[in-house]
Structure formats: structure tokens, C-alpha cells
Amino acid sequence: MRSILLSEYERAFKRKKTSIGILVYCFLLTLECVFLYLTGGISFYDANHSVQLNSINTASFFLRELGLFINFILIPMFVVDSFNGEYSSGALRLVLIRPQKRVSLFLAKWIVQASLILALTVFTWLIATIFGQMIMPYVSETNFLNTESMNIFEGLIYSIKFYGLSYVIFLCVIGLSSFMSIVMPNPIMAYMGTVACLIGGVYISGQFIYFVIVSDSVFEVLGNANQYGFYSSLLFLFVISHIMSIGIWNRKQWMG
Amino acid sequence: MSKLLASEWERLWKRKVTWLMFAAIPIMVYAAAKYCLHQNNNLSPDLPQFTVAGNFPVLGLAEMLMTAFNFVVLVIAAMIVTEEYRSGQLRMVLIRAHSFQQIIIAKYIVLAGFIFLYLVAYFISCYGMGYALFSNPETYPQFHYQDHVTLGEGFIYNLKFYGLAFLTLVAMSSVVFFIAIVSHTTTTTLGIGIGFLLISFLYPNIIQLFQQFLNNEVVIKLFFTSIPMIQWEGLTLMLAKSSSLYGWMLLVLSCYILLFHLLIILVTRRKSDIFI
Secondary structure, eight states: OHHHHHHHHHHHHHSHHHHHHHHHHHHHHHHHHHHHHHTTSEEEEETTEEEEOOTTTGGGGGHHHHHHHIIIIIHHHHHHIIIIIHHHHTTHHHHHTSOOOHHHHHHHHHHHHHHHHHHHHHHHHHHHHHHHHHHSOOOSOEEOTTOOEEOHHHHHHHHHHHHHHHHHHHHHHHHHHHHHHHHSSSHHHHHHHHHHHHHHHHHHOGGGGGGTSHHHHHHHHHTTSSHHHHHHHHHHHHHHHHHHHHHHHHHOOOOO | OHHHHHHHHHHHHTSHHHHHHHHHHHHHHHHHHHHHHHHHTTSOTTSTTSOOTTTHHHHHHHHHIIIIIHHHHHHHHIIIIIIHHHHTTHHHHHTSSOOHHHHHHHHHHHHHHHHHHHHHHHHHHHHHHHHHHSOOOSEEOOTTOSSOEEHHHHHHHHHHHHHHHHHHHHHHHHHHHHHHHHOSSHHHHHHHHHHHHHHHHHHHHHHHHTTTTSOHHHHHHHHTTSHHHIIIIIHHHHTSSSOSSHHHHHHHHHHHHHHHHHHHHHHHHHHTTTTO
């Protein structure tokens, strides 16, 4: 398993777009810092609630704009290339020559994608927290949407929870995208299917708005509203998409 | 050239995705109609936003134009340019005495033809769905018009609206074509294309935050330098009785078309010998 993982990481970074994608993300992260600084530290919980940023609460607002980039560009691009691009271009044959279990190939791909996004999420949290503490006006206590006031330590816990829940959303997008990559015949259809699911979900139920605007729903949930719908829909999507992906992946006609 | 066009046209329709996109039109129209019916519950009938059979083609397109239609253009460009070019299918065409540039031009014309057909199909489905689901008064209010318009006047207005929508999609396809030519894989094309769309959605809103530093006219003009914003709000403003922004938006759109065509010509000239 270890060598499969290594080979998978190697192939992921052999694709130029992985490193370029990460570089662009870092650039956007810097831009987000400049943007929050220039607007005078005003951001929004949702369309109706604006908020003055300070040293404690700043960290959580970075994913408002960056979440879009992660959900619609980074994850589909990486996942589709890994799960579908290699298969449809034939590059995966060289891996399939070895007597490996199909499911461990799937797991390796999944772990690589999940860890890449995890690294980006943690990195964003780190930069955002440092940015908040250094640049934004100092306060000793603050409160978030529908929460009691928190000191620095509790605020830190809140932001970790915030990034954790956002990461769960990202994992669901990875699940959806890998499912699409496995059932669709080529990368274009897979990408198209992923985006159609993310946007089409909103038409099915307003619940799925968290795929489009990550931060709004997470703020709501951490403010003790709409928790049931949020957790159950995420869990449902996560489980279903992965079970179907693994099932189809194992039964797929790989050669000829 | 006409044989090349015919062959490109044929290959476009050989694809299942193309047919799938046409099959999706009724679904899109139905989704738009559902949304408009939902909106109607909270609106009074003498507002132009209130949907009736006569203005449903415009209101039903407004939202779809900047999301679904741009996406359709992006997918088609990724298929007929990036995929064929990078997978080597294009070699078969290049065996004939056509340059890469000619083929790209032919593909561009084919895409424009596809968009035209797509809009016509959407227009017809909208009228069908509009008469089936919405009330049909003799006259109804129109955006930025003083008096109510009759069904006939409304029809002319709708035609003009679809013409301008076609122009915005042509501008969009110039941008997307350039992206599709320079990208090495289809996922890159789609990624950069969606990135372009997202940025075009976001920056006009950011500009509005700086309203206090700039004067109002500059903000509005900058706001309408983004194609999706022209598609969203600009088109109704362009068709207003006395529109000061008509010229500006036409200028922006033609700048997009000219600039990206120039870039395409530059890039394809450099790449024309890549297969030898």
C-alpha cells in the first residue's frame, strides 16, 4: 500500500497543473488578505449579516471566496485528472499491470486527493489565523453568528471547528467528483457532471447551498441552526457517493 | 473552406454530448419556469419582473444565460478544440491541405452556428412553455419602458434580446476558444474557463465596494466590463428606450471579440507547424 501511495503522489505532482493549481491558490490567498485589508475588515455571515473583522474572528472568513475556487476548480480538476484522466488516456494501464487490488488503487487515489485538500485547508487556517492576529484590530472578546462571546482560545477552537466542517464539505465534493469520474466516459463529461451536481443540487433542495457558498451554512450550523439537515445530508452524500464509487470501480471492465 | 466547415459541423453532431445538450433545453426551460412561478407569488402583476407568457422568453433566459449557456459554450469548446487537438484526432483533418488556423476558424464558425441553433430552440421552447404555464394578458409592463407593450411589440423586443444574447455568447466563445487552444488537457480548459467566469462574477461586486472613491458613472461602466454582468443586467438596459450604455456595452463586447481573436491568431500562427 505504501508504494502505491508513493507512486500515486508522484504521478499527481508530475502533472504540472497540480503544482500550478496550488501556486494559484497561494496567490489567491494573498489576494484575499489584501482584499480583506482594503475593504476595512468588513465581511458577511450571509447576505443579511455583515460583520466587523477583528483579531479573533478573521480566520473563518477566508473560505467565503476561496471555497468557490476549491469546490469548482481545484477539486474537480485534481480528482477528474486522477480518477478519469489517467483511465481514459491509458496511463493507468501501466499501474494495472502490477497485481494490486483494485480497491487499494481507489483508496490510494482518494487518500492523495483528500490529503492535498487537507494540506491546503490547514495552510489556509494557519495563514488566516496569523493574518488575523497580526493585522486586524486587537480585541479580547468577540462573538460569532448566534454564539456567546468568546475569548482568544475559544475563538481559536471555533475557527478549527469551522475549518473542520468546511473540510467535510470538501470531502463530499471529492466523493461526488470521483463518482462522476468513474461513471463518465471522458474528463469533459466528468467535470461537467460534477459542476452540474454542485449547482443542480441547489435547485433540488436549498440545503445544498453549502456547495456554492461554503461559509454561510457552516456559520449557521456553528450558531446552532439547521444542524440536523446539514449533518444528515452531508453524511448521506459522503456514504452513498463512496459506496457507489468503490462498487463501480471494482466491477469496471478495465481492459478491452 | 466550405467542405472543412461541413466536416467540422458533422463531427460536432457525431457527439452524444451535443445531442444531450439539446435534450437538456426542455429541462432548463422547465426549471426556469418553476423559478419564475415561484417568484410570481411575491410580485404584483404590474411590475416588469412579473412573468407572463409574453415576457417569459426574456425572464427565463436571463438567469440561464450567464450560467448554463456560458457553460455549454465552454464544454463545446473543450470538446472540439482541446480534446481533438491534444488527443491527435485533428491529424486526420490536417492530412488535407488546411492550416491549423483555418481549422480553428472553421471550428469557431461551427460553434457560433451551434449557439445560434441553441438559442432558437430555447426561444421556441420558451414560447411553448410560456403559453402553457403562465397567464397571457394582451399588454404587459416591460423593463425600462413607460407604457405597457402589446404581444407583437413584446415579440420584437424578445427577438432583439436574443440577438444581443447571441452577441454576448459569441464574445464569450472567443475568450473560451483562446483558453481551449492554449490548454494542454481538457480539465485545464474547463478549470481556467470556470475560473474566468467566477472572476467575472466576483470583480464587479468588489468594484461596487469602492463606490465612494470613484464616481458613479465609472463604477457602472466598470461593472459592465464583465460579460456575465452584461448578460445578467446589461441586456435589459441596452434595450431601454433611451439607453446611454448601449454604445459602451457594444464597445466592451467588440473589444473582447477583437482582443481574443487577435490572441487566437497569434497563438495559432506559432502553433501551425506543431504537427510537422
